[in-house]
Amino acid sequence: QVQLQESGPGLVRPSQTLSLTCSVSGAPISRGGFYWSWVRQRPGKGLEWIAYIYYSGNTDSNPSLQSRVFVSVDTSRNQFSLNLTSVTAADTAVYYCARGPPYRELDFWGQGTLVTVSS
Amino acid sequence: EIVMTQSPATLSVSPGDRATLSCRASQTVSTNLAWYQQKLGQPPRLLIYATSARATGVPVRFSGAGSGTEFTLTISSLQSEDFAVYYCQQYHKWPQYTFGQGTRLEIK
Numbered sequence: 001q002v003q004l005q006e007s008g009p010g011l012v013r014p015s016q017t018l019s020l021t022c023s024v025s026g027a028p029i030s031r032g033g034f035y036w037s038w039v040r041q042r043p044g045k046g047l048e049w050i051a052y053i054y055y056s057g058n059t060d061s062n063p064s065l066q067s068r069v070f071v072s073v074d075t076s077r078n079q080f081s082l083n084l085t086s087v088t089a090a091d092t093a094v095y096y097c098a099r100g101p102p103y104r105e106l107d108f109w110g111q112g113t114l115v116t117v118s119s
Numbered sequence: 120e121i122v123m124t125q126s127p128a129t130l131s132v133s134p135g136d137r138a139t140l141s142c143r144a145s146q147t148v149s150t151n152l153a154w155y156q157q158k159l160g161q162p163p164r165l166l167i168y169a170t171s172a173r174a175t176g177v178p179v180r181f182s183g184a185g186s187g188t189e190f191t192l193t194i195s196s197l198q199s200e201d202f203a204v205y206y207c208q209q210y211h212k213w214p215q216y217t218f219g220q221g222t223r224l225e226i227k
Contacts, residue, residue, distance in 0.1 A: 035214065047155075047163065047206060049216035060214050063120075096162055103213045105153035107174070109162035 002027040004097045004110035012117050018084040022097030029055045030075040035100050038082045040093040053080050087117045121209050125219035131227040134197050140222045142190040142207035151211035154192045158203045202226050
């Protein structure tokens with residue numbers, strides 16, 4: 001059974017960069033066949049897809065965030081990461097990492113990590 | 120962007136009764152639609168994919184239907200553990216996933 005776990009700072013200052021890592025167990029990212037995504041949920045709000053990365057490094061992101069999003073993958077550590085630059089209070093959210101087959105739904109999710117943007 | 124609209128925002132149903140949740144897409148998504156259940160403090164859990172296929176371990180009381188722009192999730196006989204928030208998601212424009220705003224299913 002695949003498991004995902006997010007990690008990173010719970011507090012980020014405005015205008016700084018939010019950096020999170022998702023550690024994957026039970027499935028090697030390097031095997032391919034799945035896309036690894038970031039999704040966020042702002043307080044009391046719905047879900048917003050941020051970006052994905054494939055083991056090869058191929059990525060895509062939500063146009064509304066594209067200019068501030070950078071995702072990377074480290075297959076040797078079986079991890080992938082999210083960097084979101086120039087954050088504001090509007091980026092305060094629970095951030096989830098998730099897995100999905102190509103052209104399909106997100107079938108496994110991490111537990112999520114709350115990131116608060118505040119000075 | 121495909122906008123997903125769920126109704127109602129909140130649904131009050133008694134245990135043992137049937138609940139029907141609706142999801143509408145702003146343009147056709149064919150059958151590329153999933154449903155998730157989210158309980159407080161937990162991540163979303165995949166329930167239904169491809170409109171009507173149950174994910175592994177999902178009880179048979181959960182069923183999905185629809186195509187194009189209109190979809191429903193039906194829970195045939197509500198159990199106490201079913202009271203949660205439910206989200207629909209389209210992946211027709213993969214990977215530009217979009218989600219509905221959610222329906223809160225509460226005990227009547």
